[in-house]
Amino acid sequence: MPAPIRLYNTLSRTIEPLETREPGKVGLYVCGMTVYDFCHIGHARAMLAFDFVVRHLVHRGYDVNFVRNHTDVDDKIIARAKERGTDPLALSAFFVNALEEDLAALGLVAPTRTPKVSEHIGDILDLIGKLVEKGHAYKADNGDVYFAVESYPAYGQLSGKKLDDQRAGERVAVEAAKRHPADFALWKAASGDPTEPGWDSPWGRGRPGWHIECSAMARHYLGDTFDIHGGGIDLVFPHHENEIAQSECGTGHGPYARYWMHNGHLTLDKEKMSKSLGNVVKIREILREVPGEALRLLFGETHYRSPLPYSTEGLVRALGALDRIYSAKETALEVAAKGAPTPIEQVGDPGKELYALAVAFPAHFDAAMDDDFNTAEAIAHLFDLVRAVNRFGNDKKARAKGALVMGPVVTAFSLAANVLGIAAMEPQAFFDEVKQKRLAAAGKSPDTVEALIAARAAARVAKDWAEADRLRAELDAEGIVVMDNPTGSTWRMRVE
Ligand SMILES: [Zn+2]
Incomplete structure (x- = not known):
């Protein structure tokens, strides 16, 4: 049986044990990106937060069905394509490729499925049809189809927002077409501009609103109820609130997702952006300067639910810390291969201490990750080990006899590599990559x-x-x- 993982559920606002619908299996949906530009550091945080989650679930024996969408039909894409005089779907296809390159370079585990909106219009129309049929959605005078929030009494359960608070903000014309200001578009009528992507529907030609795509694609791949839905904290309202409303009303039952996980904000700490790295915030620009694992370490050192102030100063510090991890890994591999297999009782105190720490490492590491994916604590355990390796490495005599000490140390590094994607490279390859990237950055x-x-x-x-x-x-x-x-x-x- 998989281990008892506990996680914070935004819906219940408490830490709960993970109880999946089917034992040993997890259905996970994470909101992906709207693809009209290269991915930036904020995207990297969300993607890495859920990469740690997926890796740990797999490590703990779960079969994870992981779906992350690409929003390839959207007003921002249409606007950007217009600026560039290109086709919106061609523009989004280009940025989907760029995104996949960037995420692969960060060492992200590939999702089981990465559906695109443009490939799931049928599923979207089907769900909107059910909502209209059941009286949860209506076609307004402006040609759009809206979800009627007042038809769903539980609306606001995820965000804690009340409908009465949602009275301001929208443009007047759109406002006038809606029955309630918080009603949101499921289907947007075509504007008549032939360059916009559009599909025929029972409510006229148009394109889907943003929220409905995730409900339709999650339902297609994971069913009407699935285990975990994830995304950035900024998506709680209105995006995820709307997903719950349209899914539970459309399918007629809930819960849509049993657990809701949200990663905290990433903010730019402008004062701590170093001169050498400038204000680079695109993933591919950062990866020209440092190996991707530096970002993994930097983000992993903060719990995924906490806010994270990002700065290049922090990134360089993380790279230095990563360098220390790799130096220790190099020592461990070297001693394991070349040292004499002296019994543990005869390797001296730093050797005995290191051995004890390394043997206990997997239990400590797993316990940290089981506790709402506490990567910060897991990494703290890794640094305890790194410091012990260095103490032992300073003792030349003990080091020469330390092959047996290093057995569990090497295993510990493999565990961290597997679950966190940290210290996953051969040490020399890491040092070479740093050399090449830092030299190039310094000209x-x-x-x-x-x-x-x-x-x-x-x-x-x-x-x-x-x-x-x-x-x-x-x-x-x-x-x-x-x-x-x-x-x-x-x-x-x-x-x-
Ligand atoms: Zn979504």
Whole structure:
């Protein structure tokens, strides 16, 4: 049986044990992006929050049916396509590809399904038809079809908002067509502009409103009731409130989703945006500068429900922390492969401590993740382990005997890689990627660095220690750390 996972349910406003409809299976729907531009850092936070969730559910033995949609029919897409003189569906198809590239580069587990609105018009029309038939929706004088919020007494259950509060804000013409200001469009009548995407419907030509797509696609792939619905906290109202209303009224029963999970806001901390990284906020721009795991670590260190102030300063700090994790992983792999298999009782105190910590790690790590996906606590356990590896690594004698100590340490790193996607690379590949990206960001070529390293090696051969030291200092000032070993010198970019 899968382990007891507990999660915060926005609907009940409490932490609840996860009880899925079918034992061992989870149906999960996460609202995807409206594809009219490249994904930014706010999208990355939402996507990574649910990536940790999916990875942990899978690790805990669940078969996860994970659906995340692409909103490829929307007013913003139509407006952007018009600006660029291109076809809206071609524009959205281009950004769907870009999004998939970005998310793959972040190491996101691919959803089971990634449906698009344009491919599910039939499902949408079917659901709207049911709503009209049952008196929950009406065609207004302006040609739009609206959901009548007053027909659903439970409206407001997710957000806690009351209908009486929803009296202001809309444009007057739209307002006049509705029976209640909070009524929302299920179907928008075509404006007559031939460049807009449109489909025929029993209510005339037009296109779906935003909310109905998620209800229709979730129903298509996950059924009338499914386990977990996720998205950003900004979607609670009106998007998710409207999804519940139209799904439960359309299908005639509830709950639509048993658990509602929402990730907190990401805000830009403008004061802490470093000069070297500038104000880059698009995922692909950030990934040109740092490996994707730096973002995983930065976001994972804050619980998914908490607000997260993002800054490049924070990103660079996370990269430095990631560098320490990889150094420890490198030590662990090296000692595990080359150290002598000395019994644990004979490896000294740092070895014994490390061994005990590593053996206990999986239970601590899983307990943190079972507790509402507490990645921050799971990562804190990882750093406890990293510090113990370093203490042990400083003790050269013990290190030489430490192959048995490192067995559970290597297993612990694999667990973190599997569930958090952190320290998932070979250490050398990580150091190389940092080298290449940080050099490029600093506008330096590896050849210049290699030339300085070679000059320093020549000075050392010639026993010109002053020159060798001067060159080391020059490299150090450029952020390059030289490590001398019996077979020559290697280097890394210092992360700070
Ligand atoms: Zn949605």
